[in-house]
Amino acid sequence: MTEKTTLYIVPTPIGNLQDITLRALDVLKQVDLIGAEDTRNSGKLLKHFSISTPMVSYHKFNEQARAEFFLEKLAAGKNIAIISDAGTPGISDPAEIIVKKAIEKGYRVECLPGATAFVPALVISGLGSQRFQFVGFLPNKKKEQEKLLTSLKLEQATLIFYEAPHRIYKFLQIIKEFLGNRKIAVARELTKLHETVYRGKLQEFLDKQIELILKGEFVIVVEGARETEISDERILQELNKQLEQGKTKKDAVKYVTEKWQIAKNRVYKLGLEL
Numbered sequence: 141m142t143e144k145t146t147l148y149i150v151p152t153p154i155g156n157l158q159d160i161t162l163r164a165l166d167v168l169k170q171v172d173l174i175g176a177e178d179t180r181n182s183g184k185l186l187k188h189f190s191i192s193t194p195m196v197s198y199h200k201f202n203e204q205a206r207a208e209f210f211l212e213k214l215a216a217g218k219n220i221a222i223i224s225d226a227g228t229p230g231i232s233d234p235a236e237i238i239v240k241k242a243i244e245k246g247y248r249v250e251c252l253p254g255a256t257a258f259v260p261a262l263v264i265s266g267l268g269s270q271r272f273q274f275v276g277f278l279p280n281k282k283k284e285q286e287k288l289l290t291s292l293k294l295e296q297a298t299l300i301f302y303e304a305p306h307r308i309y310k311f312l313q314i315i316k317e318f319l320g321n322r323k324i325a326v327a328r329e330l331t332k333l334h335e336t337v338y339r340g341k342l343q344e345f346l347d348k349q350i351e352l353i354l355k356g357e358f359v360i361v362v363e364g365a366r367e368t369e370i371s372d373e374r375i376l377q378e379l380n381k382q383l384e385q386g387k388t389k390k391d392a393v394k395y396v397t398e399k400w401q402i403a404k405n406r407v408y409k410l411g412l413e414l
């Protein structure tokens with residue numbers, strides 16, 4: 141533990157209790173207060189590791205109010221740890237608000253490395269892990285879903301989504317509709333007894349050639365867009381836009397090549413048509 145008053149963001153296991161780190165246990169024992177997404181759920185975890193630090197709830201419905209409360213505690217020199225039900229707080233879980241406010245007020249903020257579902261899912265997906273975009277849960281509203289997925293259509297980085305089991309097939313349908321029949325990996329129950337990874341093309345899942353057991357928790361990893369998915373028309377449109385904004389043809393070609401990681405030759409040839 142550091143000397144300065146600190147807000148700790150502490151990952152907890154996503155299934156396998158052995159995935160808590162020694163440092164996480166140390167911090168949870170030594171802080172003055174723990175903010176937990178669900179105190180009953182985390183109570184079991186703390187009991188298992190014989191930790192008796194006081195806990196208060198910190199979830200999406202009281203995030204704002206609790207953040208003010210935590211700031212008062214920090215101001216009084218109390219160290220605080222934030223935990224969520226599973227994995228790393230701040231990753232599709234509350235933490236962002238208190239982190240921002242604590243930084244604004246000049247407190248030290250530390251996030252311990254540890255369990256999170258998307259990293260193992262990405263690594264074992266067999267899809268590109270060099271460049272990825274974590275998307276998390278799709279928004280609930282159809283319009284927002286459409287906007288998000290349209291913006292991801294040309295994204296060449298591997299995409300990572302979270303989804304609840306009862307919505308998986310609907311989710312896969314939507315993804316196929318917007319992003320096409322891409323390769324995906326579905327990681328189920330990571331770190332648990334029934335950990336399973338399904339790999340194949342979206343249509344194989346939709347046709348039930350690959351059949352999912354719809355129980356447990358899921359991460360869906362989707363391959364990024366391939367170069368050919370970016371149409372000539374779209375490239376020309378972007379080149380035009382860049383020229384209109386005052387770039388030289390050379391710079392516009394460079395910009396588009398780098399933006400979408402496509403062959404310079406192809407962009408250059410299209411540029412000649414302008």
Ligand code: SAM
Pocket residue numbers: 154155224226227228229230231232233255256257258301302303304327328329330331332357358359
């Ligand atoms: N903070 C967590 C993290 O760091 O990954 C994520 C919390 S989010 C509310 C819960 C979602 O994470 C689940 O719906 C599922 O998509 C994914 N998830 C959590 N645990 C998982 C596991 N053991 N196996 C697969 N996915 C998991």
